[in-house]
Amino acid sequence: MMDASVLRPAARRFALLRAAPALGIGAALVALALTLSNDFYLYVAFMAGVYYICASGMNVLAGYAGQKSLGQAGLFAAGAYTVALLTTRLELPPALALAAAPLVAAAVGVLIALPSLRVKGPSLALVTLAFGLVVEKLVTEWTDLFGGAQGIYGIAPLTLGDEPFALKHWVVLVIVLGVAVHLALSHLLNGRFGRALLALQSDEIAAECAGISVYRYKTLAFVLAAALCGLGGALVAQQNQYFNSDFVTFHLSVFILLLVLLGGAGNIYGPIAGAAILTMTEVFLAQWPSVQHFIYGAMLLFALYLMPTGVAGAIARVLPRRMAVLDGVETPPLTAMQRGRAEPSAGPLLEVTDVSKAFGGVVTADKVGLRLHAHRIHALIGPNGAGKSTLINILTGVISADSGTIRLAGQDITRGTAHARAARGIARTFQNLRLFGSMTVLDNVLIGAHARIGVTGREEDAVAKAKAVLDFVGLGEHAGALAGSLPYGLQRRVELARALAGDPVLLLLDEPAAGLNPRETAELGQLIKRIGQLGVAVLMVEHDMGLVMRISDEIVVLDRGVVIAEGAPRDIQTNPRVIEAYLGREDSPAPDGPESDKEERPC
Structure with a gap:
């Protein structure tokens, strides 16, 4: 394995190149804000910055993790009322209250995420919508604490010396915070975290089997979105020095979601485009408040159906794709696997004992036992419906066994989750x-x-x-x-x-040759043999008997969830029970079961 130190200077240069435009644009915007004296323009700039911060968090949740939320108004309110109550009731310093606001909103986000993320799609949107409506009703009716429609006055703003922030100071602050948020999220989303979110949005099962804790990452995305939305609410409350229930509406939740969808969900620059376009649209529509909802609804439909990747996505399609970190890197051939993983010096790598699984009255695995060894290629074969894919899913944790034990390198992993088993060295491919x-x-x-x-x-x-x-x-x-x-x-x-x-120490292949032509199948066979030579234990479910017989060291045969034979390929080819399972027998019943099907069952 190559020394990755040759990549680090390139990676650092790439990170600096990514940060330079944001820092330059931020500095230019600060200089421009300091020269402005028109309060209207300054307030528009301030709100654009607040909308960007809220949209950045929502982009993590909706754009990367694929979780659509309609309850962001409630989280906006959580941040706003935190600074309001801390500065008016407890008289805490304004800066401390501002720092506490995203933390409180994040905590509220956790409380929402725990039940909400058990559901998906429209159900998730409805659950978060219900949360937003509950918060709106709560702050309206609980007047003793939240002030209702009258609101909370006298919220302490940030100060410069002994003087409260002027509007241009708020604009400068929101620009600085916006640049910091952009750089932090850019670093986060262009690496391991962002890939994990995009993966779970695309296919949760494949992501889980790759070692990603789907529920944990969804929760983290929700917490990030909540914290940034709470920060936006806190900034608005402190700048206005006043906050009431009129700010907490369903319209705000839709507006924040629209910022992301119109700007470009799943694109780090999408919230910038969305905030710029919709802030100007809001200013323009201020003179016609009766048509605001109609216009925003039309824009939402436009974003969903005619521009699904948003403005930033449309621009990105015409830009060249670069792999800067790989430029000029020479990589030596892969020669070893299992770095840092424990492997028993003797005995089986994987030991399956009496594993059973039933779906209703259908038994798909009946006290199955397996022993798989490193450096060997094992094949799992059997007629259609024998339970092969079910066993693969049990071994990888996609479904749980009803009984039995599974041990990997001597450690019991029977109750381990799919992502935990992947972290221990179990990898797989899928039939589809x-x-x-x-x-x-x-x-x-x-x-x-x-x-x-x-x-x-x-x-x-x-x-x-x-x-x-x-x-x-x-x-x-x-x-x-x-x-x-x-x-x-x-x-x-x-x-x-x-x-x-x-x-991986164990590689599970579920029909890897499905859909391949003969040449591709032959090349795949050679590749699997090379993988075995790297020290990996391979278990292959395959219907191509030519491939199975050519490359397997040992074959296990399943029929109706029961292991009926195991051994070397030449022994399996002549085993009477295997022949009976595949072809059926007309002259006598099966050795230990009812009469076999008389018509041929395909391999």
Whole structure:
């Protein structure tokens, strides 16, 4: 494995290049704000900055994690009422109250996320909408605490010396905070965290099996969105020195979501475009308040159906895609796996004992036992409906076993989650492709290394390893291509590369040759043999018997959820129970069950 230190200077230069435009534009905007004396223009600039901060958090939640929320007005209110109550009731310093506001909003966000993220899609939007309506009703009716429509007056603003901030000072502050938010999110979302959110938005099962804790990352996205929305509310409350229930409306929640959708969900620059366009639209529509809702609704439909990637996405499509971190990097061939992973010196790597699973009255696994060894290729075969894919799902934690035990390198993982098993070194591919098609090939492979990046803490190491894996499977020249744009056979290899990127000790392949032509199947067989030589234990579910017999060291046969045979390929080919399971028998019943089907069952 190459020394990733050759990547670090390039990565640092790339990060500085990314930060330079934001810092330059921020400095120019501060200089412009200090020269303005028109309060109207300054207030418009201030609100544009507040909207950007709120939209940046919402972009993490809706654009990257794919979780649409209609309760952001409640979180905006959480931040605003925090500074209001802390400065008027407890008389805390304004700066301390401002710092506390996003923390309180984040805590409220956790309380909402825990139940809300158990549901998806429209159900999630309805749950968050209910939260927003509850908050609106609460602050309206609980007048003793929140002041209702009358509101809370005398909110202490930030001061410069002994004087309260002038409007231009608020504009400068919101610009500084906006640049800081942009740089922080740019660093966060252009790395491991952002890839994880995009992966779970695309395919939660594939993301979980790559080592990503889906629920944890959704919760983190919700907390970030809540904290930034709370910060926006706190800034508005302190600048106005007044806040009431009129600010907390469903209209505000829709407006914040529209900022993201129109600007470009899932694009780091989307909130900037959305804040600029919608702030000017709001100023323009101020003279016709009766048509505001109609115009915003029309813009939302336009964003959803005619410009799904938003303004920033439309611009990004015409810009060249660059892989700056990989420029000029020479990667030596992959020669070893399992760095830093425990492997028993003797005995099986994976030991499955009496594992059973039933769906209603259908038993798909009946006291299954397996022993898999490192450096060996095991095949799992059987007729259609034998329970092969169910067993793969049990081993990877996608579904849980009803009974039995599973041990990896001597450790019990029976109750482990899919992402925890991936972190321990169990990787897999899927019967039906589960690629993250809108992401690059390199990013797909980096997602496979998600758990390993968490251990090493170095993105550069993961990029070097991902490049080595791509070269190993013959995809080095496709690193920058979108995974969904490749031919089907290459997409199969991308999924295999993603599985290898996590340094697995056990690789589970669910029908890897499905849909491949004979040449591609032969090449796949050679690749799987090379993977076994790296020290990985391979368990392959496959219907292509030619491939199975050519490359397998040991074959396990399932029929109706029961292991009926195991051994070397030549022994399996002549085993009477295997022949009976595949072809059926007309002259006698099965040795230990009812009469077999008389018609041929396909392999």
